[in-house]
Every structure is written in C-alpha cells, then in structure tokens.
Amino acid sequence: MSQIRFFGLGGLGENGKNMFVCEVDERIFVLDAGLKYPSVDLFGIDTIIPDISYLIKNKNKVQGIFISHGHEDHIGALVELLKKLNVGVFGTHFTISILEDMIIENGLKVSDYRLYRINEQKKLKFGDVVVEFYNVNHSIPETVHVVIKTTDGCIIYAPDFCFDVNADKKYRTSFNRINDVSKYGVLALCCESLGTSNVDRVQNNIASDHIINEALQKEQRVIFSLFSTDLERIQRVVNMSVANNRRVAIIGRRAQKIVNTAISSGYLELPEEKLINLKYIDDNHNNNDKDLVIIVTGIRHEPFYMLQRMCRGQDRLVEINGQDQIIMMTPPVPGTERMAARTLDILLKSGAEVINIKKNQMRSSHANAEDLKMLYSMLNPKYIVPIIGEYRHQYQHKNIAISSGYTEEKIIILDNGDVALFSDGIYKGIKEKVEVGDVLVDGSIIGDINEVVLKDREMLSQEGVVVVATTIDTRYRNIIAGPEIVIKGVVLTEDMKEATEKVKEVTFNSLQQYMNKRYIDWNEAKVLLRDKIYNIINRMTKKNPIIILSIIDINRQ
DSSP: OOEEEEEEEESBSBSSOOEEEEEETTEEEEEOOOOBOOOTTSTTOOEEEEOOHHHHHTGGGEEEEEOOOSOHHHHTTHHHHHHHOOOOEEEOHHHHHHHHHHHHHTTOOGGGSOEEEOOTTOOEEETTEEEEEEEEBOSSSSEEEEEEEETTEEEEEEOSOBOOTTSOGGGOOOHHHHHHHHHHOEEEEEEEOGGGGOTTOOOSSHHHHHHHHHHHTSSSOEEEEEETTOHHHHHHHHHHHHHTTOEEEEEOTTHHHHHHHHHHTTSSOOOTTTBOOOOOOSSSOOOOOTTEEEEEEESTTHHHHHHHHHHTTOOSSOOOOTTOEEEEOOOOOTTOHHHHHHHHHHHHHTTOEEEEOOGGGSOOSSOOHHHHHHHHHHHOOSEEEEESBOHHHHHHHHHHHHHTTOOGGGBOOOOTTEEEEEETTEEEEEEEEOOOOEEEEETTEESOOOHHHHHHHHHHHHHOEEEEEEEEETTTTEEEEEEEEEEESSOOOHHHHHHHHHHHHHHHHHHHHHHTSSSOOHHHHHHHHHHHHHHHHHHHHOOOOEEEEEEEEGGGO
16 A cells, blocks of 8 residues: 655646656656746746756655656756756657757756666566556657556556547557556546647548648648647648658758657658758749748747748748748747737738648647547546646546546646645545745746846836946046946937936936045945936836946956
8 A cells, every 4th residue: 555645846727837746655756847938928038947846855765757758848847857856767769869959959968867768568667666658649759658556556647648540650549558557457547638628629630631732732832830849740741742742841940850850760751852951042042943842840939930030031041922832830839829920910911822720720639528538438547637737727627527427526636736645545635735836947047037037127128227337436536437328228208318417417426426435335325326316217207217327446447
C-alpha cells in the first residue's frame, strides 16, 4: 500500500506551463516541464516557466523527469530546470533530439546532462514503482503517455492526444498497449482538457486537403504558413505538393533544426529532388517560379512576422506580390491574436489571393469529448483528474466525465499547488498546498523580474521617460555641461516644451545650491531633485513619466 500525492506546478487553470508531480511514498516523478507565453500586459517578458522551489528542496527524492512530447508548452522549461536540478530526463528519441538542440542553443553541453531515450516497450524500475509508456496520436511524432505503476494501481499522465484512425502509421495510438495497461488497474487518469471545447469537431482533413489541392493545381506560386511543430500538417502539404509536381522550400528561424531532426528520424519525408534551398533575391533570382511551394514556419508569432516582412519587401528570400496564393494554416495561439489579424490585413493589401484555414476547419490534435470517453472506456480509471487547460476546460472535462457515468466524488479538479492525496488506493482529498508560482523570463535573465519592474515598464509604455543629464565638477563646485533634457514616449506639446525649460532651470539652480554646501548627500539631493522635476511635469502636462537623473562628476571618472 502506498501514499500517493499528485499536484501541478503549472498547467492547471492556464494554457501552457505544464509541469506535474507524482510522489509515491518517498519517490518524486516529474511529468513534463513546459513554458507559457506572456499576455500583452507583461511588458518585455519573453516566457513564463514554473517555480520549481519544491523540487529543489526535495531534490534527493526526484527520480527523473518524464516528458511526453516535444512541444514547448511541455518541454520549454527543461533547460532552465536542468541548470538547477541535474536529474535524468526520459523521453522518446525524437523528443530528446529536440531537447539536445535546445541545450546546444543555450550554449550548454549535451554531455553534461543525463538524457535517456525510451520507447513504449521500455520499463523503468524505481524500487517498487515501474514507469511505462504508450504511444498516442498528436501533431508531433513520438508523443507518449506516462504510466506510473504502484502497488495501488496506475497513475496515468495523459496529456495532449486524440484518436485519429486515419493518421499516418508513424503517429498512431498503440491501442494494444493501452489494453495491457488497463489490465493492471488504473487508480487515477490525469488527462488533458484543452480539447473539451471542440464541439462538432472536424473528424478528418478532407475539407482542408481539398482547399490545398485546388490551390496547388493553379499555375502560380503558393506560400503556406505552418507552425514548425505541426509536422503532421507539414508532411501533408509536402505530400500534396509533390503529387502536383511542385518543388518545395521550407523556411523559418527554428524550422530547419526540427525539420532536420524529423527527416533523420524518418518522420518527415521530402524527396531530395523536390526540396530546394532558396537563394537571396538579386538581379538573377526572384524565387517567383510558378511551380514553387514555400512553407513558412516558426513558433507562436514567427510565421505571422515573416509574412509581414515578405509583404513589405524586407525579406531577403521572398517578396509577396499580387500573383501569389497564400494559405494560412496557423490559427492564432493565445497572445498572437492581434498580430494574426494584422498579418491578414497586410496580406490582403498586397493583392495576393489569401485563404485563411481556420481552427474549426482543421482536425484538432487535442482530445474532444468522444476521445475522452473512449479513453475512459479502455482504461476504466477509478478517479479522473482533469489537467492541462484553463478552469473552463477542466470544468467541461468534469461534465464529460459525469456524462460517462462518473460521480462528482470520483472527479478531482485541482489548482496549481493543490495536492491530491491517495492513500491505500482511496482518494483522501486535498490535504495541503505546495509552493507554486510564475518565474518570468526576460531574455537571458531568469527569475529577476518583479512587480516593480513590470510597473515601471507599464509606466514607460503609457507615460514615457524623461532623462536629465548634467556634468559637474565637485572639486571646483561648477556645472560643466547641461542640464540636457531627453524625452521619450511623450508628445512634445507646447506645455511639454515649457515644462522642459522649467526643468532645466530648476535642475541648474538646485545643483548650484547643493554644491555651495560643505557636505553633500548626493542620494538625498537626487531624491529631492527628482520630486521637483516630477511635480513640474505632472502639474503642467498631467503626465507621470519615469524621471531618470544622470549626474556625472568628472572628479570620479
């Protein structure tokens, strides 16, 4: 009999940052380590990753990190995690290959980390706990669910998946393995919720394939936008392009690494004679051939950004014109809606023929109600834990489980940090809460961003900044140069110009008064001067800019 604790460090009540912990007695099993992209109000923040303080405090108990697939919302935080917690990472060949590229991209050595390749035949033993896997269908190859076998039954971590019997064999679900797992007995199924809002979902790709084929049969260049991690869709576009005797070019900042990994792993098949590398546009090359298919790829906002550059003539490989067909297969992800709409406007203004294939026209790679019910029926879990998604997704998942015959007592909805306790095969409730939170990543600086910094950035975006620069000589008590006033982010009205002159006068007079004193506390002087400058600008312009004082003493250089 075991004491089992399950909780999320991220991925509950939010879209992204997926990271879960299954603790069996004194052994900790970490499930995925993803990132989340910021909303527009987090000024200058690149990504958000989970707070791993709990894992660091209990690092001696951590048995390993088990990753389900290679999407950034599931592995994007791994490199930062490994810097602080160098434990074994277990994933499929393709997923580990992507992780190795991420490690190299961050200037680290792959050899410094313990990366283990697994498959669905692999059984990993940690005392009386066994970890196994089974393959599922998703938009990226070698996606697996993680099975943690305990003496009280299995805890199954079942993130992103769907059941698509028409999928390429490389992407298919291993129904036989699911059947084997069910025979052992499933205590809790911790299953994704993102696709629960997919009502009347498209069951196949016939409609979108028809649109693509129709475009490829015309005698004009076709440009596709696709996310670089949607390899199944990239493969379909490539297959149809080759069938229509087209040459194919794939471009994108991050595309080449993922594409090369997919080709070397056999998950992306591109005939060499049909794959071309575009040359820079010059007098001899314009890359406008009518038999050309260009696949523009990237993550999140990148395909939209690249299309905009192509329309404006800023791209060195492609310039979109009125003779092109553009097929957008990149439904906006959270945080990119505004950029996607702007890109569509720019494309239409270019005169090109634009086809925007929307999300509900393509088969989703996330489980809808029917997929979830099918998984329930195959695994017959004792408890269901809706994970991955915002609360509305978890709540809808709960309703689906109820419609499948589960009572509310058998459905466990958690927030990040809530610890679901199972003792001797029985759910005992939420008995505690572990420390959780967001770690904001700003470029290469991690965890150093607080509310004060974000507030300053918000003020900069709305109120602007005023820099007052002066050079002084404290030895001879003189002002050598300035004050010079630099204003950014503020409209220079007549009131602002008048305020600028008053700021110069106040700064000059204040510095002269301070330098006539026998002893000068420059920290106090700067605080008082900053308050005077702020009051002048606020009174005359009703603005609240950030005030930056730069007082340079030539005797300290």
